[in-house]
Amino acid sequence: MFAPRITRLRPSLVREILAAAQSPGMISFAGGLPATETLYAPDWTQLQLSPQLLQYGPSEGEPQLRALVAERARHMGLDCSAEQVLILNGSQQGIDLVAKLWVSEGTRILCESPTYLAALQVFELFGADMQPGTGDAAGLLPAAVTAEQAEFAYLIPTFQNPTGLCYPAERRAALAAAFDQAGLPVFEDDPYRDLAFDGTPPAPLVAGLRAARWVYQGSFSKTLAPGLRLGYLIAHPDLLTPLTRLKQAADLHSNRLSQGIVTQVLATGALQAHLEHVLPVYRAKRDAMQAALQRELADEAEWECPAGGLFFWLRLRRPIDALALMQQGLAQGLAVMPGQPFYAQTSAPAALRLNFSHSSLAQIEAGVATLARLIRQAPALAV
Ligand SMILES: Cc1ncc(COP(=O)(O)O)c(C=O)c1O
Structure with a gap:
């Protein structure tokens, strides 16, 4: 059964x-x-991991790591505070949490076509009715954004999986305006941003939102190591309490040893x-x-x-x-x-x-x- x-x-x-x-x-x-x-590969002799990390920890994540993640996000153009950061066991977990937050039977999700297959897998498990939006060489078209078509959008505007496409700044701005106008929340998935070979990508799309709610997420899998199973989400203040409760219900908190390692990597400039x-x-x-x-x-x-x-x-x-x-x-x-x-x-x-x-x-x-x-x-x- x-x-x-x-x-x-x-x-x-x-x-x-x-x-x-x-x-x-x-x-x-x-x-x-x-x-x-x-x-x-961490230099194990230099790592200073407090024995305290073997105890249960906060669902939101280690305070120093949340502060360092927020600092990096502000640097990429996303205005946020450490309180808006939730540390995840891999950014795949963010997809699961957002699905639990917003998706029930028949929820329509505007997405790129093609899009990340494991996001399709999670959203469809929760009953989503995926709505592939029309796009062109610069990404999803702003005309695809209407409140009638979907309840929220899931997008990967930076080095998209699978297409590799990176939306230019103008398209991000036009889409942010369209989302604001439609009042449509945006879930931006951004695990590849740091793997930029030909110059820094534009600021996250959600950084341009003025009214619509949003969740932004990133990962340390592609830059450091997937086995650390560490990612993070940053969310509009209204969404933090339910997302934190969902995280708590899912696994209490993310692996504290991995968090200890990544905190040192960020704090020392090793990333x-x-x-x-x-x-x-x-x-x-x-x-x-x-x-x-x-x-x-x-x-x-x-x-x-x-x-x-x-x-x-x-x-x-x-x-x-x-x-x-x-x-x-x-x-x-x-x-x-x-x-x-x-x-x-x-x-x-x-x-x-x-x-x-x-x-x-x-x-x-x-x-x-x-x-x-x-x-x-x-x-x-x-x-
Ligand atoms: C677009 C996208 N989102 C999320 C993930 C999940 O990554 P992780 O859970 O390793 O952070 C991946 C992994 O390939 C991905 O391509």
């Missing part, structure tokens, strides 16, 4: 592909994994130093994948070279079955992510998401060559 909502739980294709991608010799462009060699080490590595991998794709696949696919984040989004010129392509790839030692699970609707254009951070430069070369061969051999579906 299960609760009726369990029937709505999508299987996570990413987890299944990631399991296959673990096999020895497999080149994986499938997950959103940081490179193993760039994971932040910045780590990013200075990581960014050139990722930029070189991004450039290698761009060059390999250009050489091998320009006639079969189109894409924009991402200015940050972890992914290329390949739109295939022919209507190829991307799921079958993925299965053939696995048989030949290459894991790629088909585009379909990133869409709320059942029919979607033929696309692939390719992660460039996890593979070595040699694997990027070899993997793109294999992919090009598979795409060339794939028959076009009858449309």
Whole structure:
């Protein structure tokens, strides 16, 4: 016997592909994994973790960490106080908490199309009716924002997963005005902001809101290490009490040892130093994948070279079955992510998401060559 909502739980294709991608010799462009060699390794001899951290702690998170997160947010243009910060066990938890706060059976959520597949998974579990909005090369169109269409919006305006798109400042401002006018709350998911290869991205979209309520969230998974399971949300003051209670009901509080580590990383400036080490590595991998794709696949696919984040989004010129392509790839030692699970609707254009951070430069070369061969051999579906 299960609760009726369990029937709505999508299987996570990413987890299944990631399991296959673990096999020895497999080149994986499938997950959103940081490179193993760039994971932040604390200097254990320098770490000063108080034994107090082994005791239960506050649901909101460690006070010093909340203050440091608020300071960073103000630096990126989001005016907020430490009291508005809630520390999370990974930003995936923020999606769960916001879903519990706002989503019930039939709640309409305006989203990008495509969007983050694990957000679709959570929102749909709670009964959401996803409303993919029309977008263009600069992001969601302000005309898509109407109070009639949705009860709130879920957006990833900075190095979007899966497309890599970064909304320019003008589009953010136009959307913020549209959300204010419609009185539509905004949930901005921002885990990739610090992985910027070609200049600092514009301030968060919610920083431009004057009236609408908002939740903004970030993560330390992509910059430090996903195994820390640490993220945060910052919310409009009206939303903090219910969100904190939801957090308390879910897990009492986030892991205090991880919070202790990240507090020191932020307080000592080690995050910045780590990013200075990581960014050139990722930029070189991004450039290698761009060059390999250009050489091998320009006639079969189109894409924009991402200015940050972890992914290329390949739109295939022919209507190829991307799921079958993925299965053939696995048989030949290459894991790629088909585009379909990133869409709320059942029919979607033929696309692939390719992660460039996890593979070595040699694997990027070899993997793109294999992919090009598979795409060339794939028959076009009858449309
Ligand atoms: C858009 C987006 N949101 C949230 C998450 C969850 O990240 P984490 O829970 O590791 O902070 C991810 C992870 O890939 C993501 O791409």
